[in-house]
Amino acid sequence: MKWYADRPVRFTRQLIADLLAVGWVGLWIWVATTVHDWVLELRAPGDGLVSAGGSIRDAFTNAAGKARGVPFVGEDLAGALGNGSKAGETLTNAGNAQIGVVQDSAFWLAAALVVVPVLFLLITWLPIRLRYARKAANTASLRGMPDLLALRALTSLSPRELGKFDGDPAVAWRTGDTDVIDELARRQLASVGVRA
Structure with missing residues (x-):
């Protein structure tokens, strides 16, 4: 496959288009990572719940441990304080769930922000580039078959281009006029940016 034209003007246009495509992908990767980081900032309340739940759980667990030493009512008091430990655990679980939702949302939003624009690029830009590469190659x-190139030029060049010849280029091609054949071949090569 021939990815770039030999002619400077077309080569420059192709190179700029390819650089813009790479820039497009880079831009959306940057946007996705920035949005990902912003969304992750929303996990702060979940972190607070985990921290508070852990503190409550630890406080009630320590209190229950000390309450066991109280004569007569120690076990009952430790059991009641154990329920406070469960409340702290519930807060910790709620915080972890909120953190998980925020992290999943951040990931999937970032993925969508990359995948959708890149798919758009692959659907629009890539087929054009592949078509050119195949046609140019x-x-x-x-190159070494001017008759075939001339025949291709007769079928693919615009009527305006073909009208620039003196006389009918198809008749000249059929009669073997080498000047017309060479000019048709040169124009066919030039139409895809390939040097003769």
């Missing part, structure tokens, strides 16, 4: 492979 196929045309360049015919």
